[in-house]
Amino acid sequence: MKLNWFSPLPPLRTGIADYTAALLPALAERADVALWTRQESWDPSLEAFAEVRRYEQAWFSYKEFNQGDLNIYHLGNNADFHSEIWEMSRLVPGMVILHDLSLRHLFARYYQLQGNPAGFIGEMGRWHGPEAAAQAESFFNAQIPFEEVSEHFTLCGPGVEGCLGTLVHSQMAFEELRKLGSFPVLLAHLPHSARPFVARSPEAWGQGPFRLIVFGFIGPNRRLEQALEALGGLAEKDAFTLDVYGSVWDPERLLQCASAQGLAGRVRLHGFVPEAELDDALGSAHLALNLRNPTMGEASASQLRIFESSLPAIVTRTGWYGTLPEEAVAQVDPIDEVPQIRAHLASFLSDPERFRVMGERGRQLLEQRHSPAQYAQDILSFSEVCIAQGPREVAMEAALRAVRNGQAWIRGGDVASNVATLASSVEAFSGLTSARIVMGWAGGDPRS
């Protein structure tokens, strides 16, 4: 099988670029892969596994894409990385791998850059109703900040509209996508290529001070202030230090919060560091704070990295995190965060060995569920489904065109009222129906 793969590529600083690089060896063993990009440069090591092809929106050739069996598009919530990929997905239908359930940041920025706020407002109205459109308009009129636009208005619809199938990594995304359209949806475990396992020494583990760690793009939804409040209320708070790697939305505010909780000097902000340094930091940490509230819904590459380091973590029981087994993570309910975080920290102090074992369970989970080889096979299998969806889609479109033609002379009613005719037309056409194809977890539901 020949796959055209549209994804951000390293060295772009996005987890999806890293995901592609990590998955590529396993994928290339099973299919011919061409990486399509608008980037001027990319990590040359990718070319050991796939041909990298540049395309320009203005003059690419459909002939080139149609030589492959399927186009696969990676969509996330960042317009800088995904706008052009989304545009291509609209031209040549294919499989969409949705890395973020919410794409509203992507489309807000996309339409903003186009100088077309009405486009965004229109899409919000089309997919989420007048209230969503009103909020979008208020945002563009600078009446409300974007964070006040309800997170329920995910605007994932335009990202997958017209696709041949969507692959997602969380139950939440799966449920949401099922409601949207007549395309197949597959749930698969996000892959992670793990370095060799290094067990943590039980003897060294039990000795403080105990290092808490958090990393990535740290916004308010990472609940760091709440974690500091929990830690500050712990009698043995001096048993912990906190290392923050990556970017923080308001470093001053965070440090002031730490001071207010009596944690001055125990919280260190490192910024972004080389990957090897972060790996070392994870390797020497005792407990990761990987909270999310609200969540964008999708599986967490950062959590997989935490598992890779056999590091226990405190997570929020929401979205994908809520599907993780209790023996692999310490869960916190969104409505009762501070006390529950505090309880987990206290529990760590009373039984650090339990948390060390939790870290090992997380590592085992990673190896069992998140293998790139299995994920690559899932993509291949799902590609067959998506390819088969193609004729159904064009048949439906032809039938819809027939009905719309009828609208020219059928008085009254609208296309929706002619659905019965439409269905019989499609069935008469090829015996195919527009039945929704919904798939479950690749490999079986892990919760069963």
Added chain:
Amino acid sequence: MRVLLATTQVPFVTGGAENLVQELQAALQRSGHLTDTVALPFKWYPAERILDHMLASRMYDLTESSGHAVDLLVGLKFPAYFIPHPNKVMWIMHQHRSAYDLWAHPQFGDLLTWPKGRMIRNAIHEADCALLPEAHRIFTISKRVAERMRHYCDIEATPLYHPPKMADSFFCGPAGDYLFYPSRLSPLKRQDLVIQALAHTSQPVVVAFAGTPDSSEYEVQLKAMAQEAGVADRVIWLGRLSEEEKLDRYAKSVGVVFPPWDEDYGYITLEAMLSEKPVITCSDSGGTLEFVLDGKTGLVTEPLPESLAGAMDLLWEKRAVAAEWGKAGRARYYGLGITWERVVQSLTAPRGHE
């Protein structure tokens, strides 16, 4: 029987397909059947239009007309052959080749240049596989078309040959000084290969092309090519000929050169055989190879200018051999039993009497 022929018509284009339909209708009528033709207009671009035409084909009801049952529907061309009918027979000229053997052709592939080209190709394939077997018998005009159907759709079909137009009128005359290539000027017909071959001949071979171009640009290209190759003085451009002129040109040729790319059938081969003229064709010319016997009724060469040139030189130099092969070609034609009576009998045979 009341027989309807279901075919497809590209407006303003008339060619071998249209001739076949007329001849078939006449043959059926000679056999006492009441016959008519339904020709659905066809446009293949944008590619989505193909799906519309397929859908439209499925929506026709030709089970009866003016209160009288239509006893038999003969499906001839895509997508008209999708028209449903309880008693349907296929006699297929060709499937939609852009979705099959021409899909990835560097020069002739057009469906894959469309955004949804692959999806539409797959839809055409699914429809052919699902709907062609609705017919209780599937014939094709040649083995080549049947081979493609088996290869791409895993559907078995029986080749059923038919005579070219005016088959009884072809005759043989004394050979003049030209090889004849009567066909529309088209990249698929590879007149350019013949011109390139002329540049490699050692004999003063002359080729007379007869036919109208698919596009004026292509004709200009060919003429420029002949000029550049230094063979313009050995190429005769006859343009469109009347039927009588064509018969005469066949009759007075040394032989016929016909090296198309993967032809479905190849009337020209049969016309040459009826005119007692040998045929030069190529190993990838498709339908022509069902008739031309290499070294007996003509020559089959590699599709390379040098190889074609060698064959042209041979016919040019050895006129007696050419004449002998021509006679053998005519005998072969009659030996194959290619008649309209046989076509009509095969298409109208009752179910279970195949």
